[in-house]
Amino acid sequence: LFGYVLILVLVTFDYKELAPLGYILYGIVILLLIYTGLFVHTIAGTQRWINLGFFHLQPSEPAKLAVVIVLASYYSNHDTEDGYRLRDIIRPAILTAVPFVLIMMQPDLGTALMLGILFVSMTLFVKLRWSTISILGTVAMGGAFIGWKFLLKDYQRRRIETFLNPEGDPMNHGYQIMQSKIAVGSGQVFGKGFLEGTQGHLHFLPERHTDFAFSVWAEEWGFVGSVFFLGCYFFLLLWGINIAMTARDKFGVLLAFGLVxxxxxxxxxxxxxxxxxxxxxxxxxxxxxxxxxxxxxxLISIGILMNIRMRRYQIKT
Structure with missing residues (x-):
């Protein structure tokens, strides 16, 4: 409910005000990530949530929003016709790397990976020189090797190794993937019916309400329901891309693209x-x-996208 109320609030002000506010949000998120790493008790081997009493906040989630906003602000204020050189993207790389490292230390590989993907997507969206792209590719491969050897926890390495051969460890690290495949495949064309899925409701599938929620949907609603579901996401993607293409300024274009x-x-x-x-x-x-x-x-991302769309025809000042 709070998220939907927040959407209504977000559409009331000009999104351009987010450019300076983004750095304030970024600073707050960094402090929350540091606090999480130092003072939050470990749960199941991770330190991710701050108990606010009425809500468990995961600081790594708003970190993704903060990174999108500060990257959009930086690239819109440092435009170039010849393409960005390597030294031009050092600052946005650092802005991404700081929360990336803090989130990896929790450890939260998935969210850290998302920050890296957002940086790459938004940086490639702006004009880069080919020499810069070549250097970034080399650095990325070197970073992946260092991350594999020194940053990843043992269980994270086992997850990646198990992905290549889940049948090799069917009762431990390969269990989730195998049960998920069974759930998706058993839905067939029209599914088993609402609340009739066996993999999810008989607890064969772990994390069925979080990471593997779509597996439950596919089992209950089948191929037809899955196509409808994916069609909704495709519509959301097209809607967001249209907003980015029709935004009134470069900050709006980059912000909308990053959120999409x-x-x-x-x-x-x-x-x-x-x-x-x-x-x-x-x-x-x-x-x-x-x-x-x-x-x-x-929901905040969608609210900001609505804000950008509402103001796409306003006169630039």
């Missing part, structure tokens, strides 16, 4: 994850998976 990529990549990674095409990294499905912080972040 935030929703799009989370959906793609989650759906590929539950079908066994990607390792399980703990990324929820926007607007569908259970999780207050994730839902709130998505």
């Amino acid at each position: 990529m935030l929703i799009f990549w989370q959906a793609v990674i989650n759906l590929f994850m539950i079908m066994g095409f990607l390792p399980v990294v703990g990324i929820p499905l926007p607007l569908f998976s259970y999780g207050g912080s994730s839902l709130l972040t998505t």
Whole structure:
């Protein structure tokens, strides 16, 4: 309910005011991430949530919003006709790297991965020199190697290794992927019916209300229901891209594009994850998976997109 109220609030002011406010939000998020790492008790091997009494806040969720806003603000204020050089993107890279490292330390591989994807998506969206792209590709490969060797926890490495051969560990790390595949496949064309799925409701499928929520949907509503579900996401994507293309200024274009990529990549990674095409990294499905912080972040993103759309024909001042 709070998220829907927040949408109404977000459409009342000009989105351009987010450009300076984004850095304030970014600073608050960094402080919350540091606080989470130092003072929050570990739950199931992770330190992700701050108990506010009425709500459990996961600071890594608003971190994604903050990164999108500060990247959009930076690129819109540092325009170039010849393309960005490597030194031009050092600052946005640092702005992304700080929360990335703090989130990896929780550890939360999925959200950290999303920050990296957002940086790459928004940086490629602006004009880069080919030399810059080549250097970034080399750095990314080196960073992936270092991350695999020194940053990932043992259970995170096992998740990635299990993704390649889930049948090799069917009762432990491969269990989720195998049960998810069974749930999706058993739905067939029209599904088993509402609340009639066996994998989800007989507790064969872990995390059925969070990361694997779509598996339950596919089992109950089948191929037809899944196509309808994906069609809704496709419509949301087109709506967001249209907003980005018709925004009145570069900040609006970049902000809308970044928010669309935030929703799009989370959906793609989650759906590929539950079908066994990607390792399980703990990324929820926007607007569908259970999780207050994730839902709130998505609703805020939609509210900002509505704000940009409402003001696309206003005269620039």
